[in-house]
Amino acid sequence: MKLNLIIIFTFLGFANCQSHTHKTNNKEKTINVQNRIEVEIHSRVDTTNTEIKEIATLWINYLNSEPDKVSDNPYWNEEEKNLYKDFDLSRTLLYQFPAENLLKYFKPKILTIEKEGEHYGIRTIFSAKGLEGEYRKSDPWAIQKIYAVKENNKWKLKNALPIITTDWNKKTVGKITFIYPHNHKFNQNLADKANQFCNEISNEFQFPEWKPFDFYITQSGDELGKLLNFDFFFAGYTTGIGLNEKRILLSGFGSEYYPHEFVHLIVPKFDRHGLIEEGFATWKGGQGGKTFEESAKLFANELAKNDTVTFLDVVNRKWGWQYAAFYTTGAILCNSAFQKGGVKLVNEILNIPNDTENLVDNLCLVFSIDKKDFDKFWRNETLKFIDN
Numbered sequence: 001m002k003l004n005l006i007i008i009f010t011f012l013g014f015a016n017c018q019s020h021t022h023k024t025n026n027k028e029k030t031i032n033v034q035n036r037i038e039v040e041i042h043s044r045v046d047t048t049n050t051e052i053k054e055i056a057t058l059w060i061n062y063l064n065s066e067p068d069k070v071s072d073n074p075y076w077n078e079e080e081k082n083l084y085k086d087f088d089l090s091r092t093l094l095y096q097f098p099a100e101n102l103l104k105y106f107k108p109k110i111l112t113i114e115k116e117g118e119h120y121g122i123r124t125i126f127s128a129k130g131l132e133g134e135y136r137k138s139d140p141w142a143i144q145k146i147y148a149v150k151e152n153n154k155w156k157l158k159n160a161l162p163i164i165t166t167d168w169n170k171k172t173v174g175k176i177t178f179i180y181p182h183n184h185k186f187n188q189n190l191a192d193k194a195n196q197f198c199n200e201i202s203n204e205f206q207f208p209e210w211k212p213f214d215f216y217i218t219q220s221g222d223e224l225g226k227l228l229n230f231d232f233f234f235a236g237y238t239t240g241i242g243l244n245e246k247r248i249l250l251s252g253f254g255s256e257y258y259p260h261e262f263v264h265l266i267v268p269k270f271d272r273h274g275l276i277e278e279g280f281a282t283w284k285g286g287q288g289g290k291t292f293e294e295s296a297k298l299f300a301n302e303l304a305k306n307d308t309v310t311f312l313d314v315v316n317r318k319w320g321w322q323y324a325a326f327y328t329t330g331a332i333l334c335n336s337a338f339q340k341g342g343v344k345l346v347n348e349i350l351n352i353p354n355d356t357e358n359l360v361d362n363l364c365l366v367f368s369i370d371k372k373d374f375d376k377f378w379r380n381e382t383l384k385f386i387d388n
Contacts, residue, residue, distance in 0.1 A: 036064045040109040051155075052113050055120050055148045058155050063108055068095035077149060077156040084246050089159045090229035093238075094126075094142055102126070106141040113148075119163060120148040120155075123231060143232040161227045165216065174199070175212040178256055184217055190256035197259055198266050201284055205343055210266040213247040217254060224252035244269055259285030271354045275315055279330015280350060287327050292335070296385035299328040303382050311378045315356060329378070336381045337366060 039060045047053045062075040070086045080087045095102060106126040113122050127140040147158045171178050171186060174195030180186065194215075202210050218224045221239045225232070227250055228241075239252035242264035249265055251258045263281035283292050290298070302323050303309060313319045314329050337345040345366065352362045364371050 036060070037103050038107060039063060040107070042109060042111050045110055045113050052120075055113050055122065055155050056110060058148060058157065059110065059113075059122050059124070059146070062157055063099075063103060066099055067091065068099035068102075075157055077151050077158050079151075080159060086245065087159070088229075089161060089227070089243075090144060090146070093228060093230070093233060094144065102141070106139070111143070116147075116163075118149070119158070122146050122148060138234060140232070141234055142230055144229055145226070145231045146229045160229045161216070164227060175210065177212065177214045178217060179214055180217040184219070184254065187256050194257050194259075194262065197257075197285075198262050201263060202266050205267075205346060207266060207268055211247055213249055213265050215256070215258075216248065216250045217256065218250070218252050219254040221252040224250050260287050261285070267350065270351065272350060273352050273354045273356065273359055275326060275330040275359070276334070276349055276352050277330075278327045279332070280334050280346075282324075282327045283331035283334040287324055287331075292328075292331050293385070295324055295328045296332055296335075296382070297387050299323045299325055299332075300382050300385040301387050303379065304386055311360065311375050315359060329382070332381055332385070333363065333378075340367065 041047060041056060045052060045056065047056060058075055062073065065071075065073055065075060067073070067088065068091060070091075072081065073087075076087055086092075097105075103126070106128045108124050108126050111123040111125055113120055123143060123145045125140050125143045128138075131139050145160060147160060147163055148155045149158045150156075165179055165181075168179050168181050169184075169186070171191070173188075173191040176191070176195055176198070178186065178191055198210060201207070216224075216227060218227065222232070224239065224241070240250065240258055240261045242249045242261045244265055247265070249258065249261050251261065260281045263285045264277070267277075267280060278287075281287070282295065286292055287295055299320070302320065303325075306319075309319050311329070314325045317326055319325065334346055334349060337349045341348075348366050349363075352359065352366070355362070360371060360374050364374055367377065369377055
């Protein structure tokens with residue numbers, strides 16, 4: 001979704017602070033700091049408690065430390081920073097705009113800071129005032145729940161995933177470790193099928209040997225979101241996500257078998273164009289509960305009704321989002337490459353870099369066609385799947 005962000009740079013802050021606290025229960029508190037963004041604190045949060053005040057300070061400092069960027073952030077625990085370069089599991093989903101803009105528009109308000117065993121859970125809502133029309137439906141942007149833990153006698157931030165799943169069941173099949181809650185009935189047949197699928201794709205396309213990964217199984221997108229530090233999330237809502245660098249897969253389908261996301265974890269890591277990345281996963285693993293053939297047929301039937309749509313309309317997501325046109329177009333191109341030149345040509349298309357400006361030129365090189373003919377080629381390849 002594209003939002004028109006009107007940014008008013010109000011420099012408010014928290015460290016070196018004097019806090020202003022309303023005494024009545026039905027009012028809220030705002031802690032302001034010079035040269036920082038404004039962060040509200042709900043009256044339910046008892047900042048007269050020294051520990052809670054320390055954690056509020058920690059969290060507000062983090063929000064003011066460019067959390068959308070990967071860095072050696074001093075407010076995060078060292079264990080997770082050593083484990084993952086991009087340690088905040090909520091970063092890419094939450095900050096779909098630069099933090100300096102998003103946090104001044106969808107302003108953070110701390111709802112609760114509450115003790116949970118040895119940790120504290122911090123809940124924060126990101127909401128905007130004055131949205132009009134369709135944009136009002138985008139509010140709130142998210143409700144985030146993240147944790148604070150003691151490290152060397154100092155409070156540091158920590159992802160929800162290891163805390164929530166600390167006592168979940170684990171079972172390793174081949175190179176996949178399935179991690180699932182106690183109310184999930186493990187399906188050995190699907191687990192075997194998952195490991196076999198990964199091996200088959202890797203062998204078929206002559207990929208390097210794929211590395212083991214952890215597969216977290218939840219029953220819904222909202223349960224999955226909790227593992228990514230969200231009580232509620234709008235823009236990044238998903239029922240599946242593969243974190244290749246971290247060798248983690250998360251599913252909200254309650255199943256051991258998720259071929260689309262498996263593909264993301266076994267295809268060689270490369271900064272390829274998203275159309276190709278998602279297209280290859282859709283071609284070999286389906287998408288949104290549909291097989292590649294089902295998606296291609298749906299897309300072809302809709303494209304046949306509109307002779308003005310161009311390839312770049314799909315690439316730039318100006319048309320066809322309801323038909324998964326972006327994913328399906330990439331899948332059709334992967335299929336076309338296979339039909340034309342087998343595994344060798346598919347691997348060439350997988351090496352197309354993340355460069356939208358030159359995407360068509362690079363595709364023309366793969367398919368040995370003139371640029372002026374590309375839209376016709378793409379349309380013809382798509383309409384092969386039309387439902388006659």
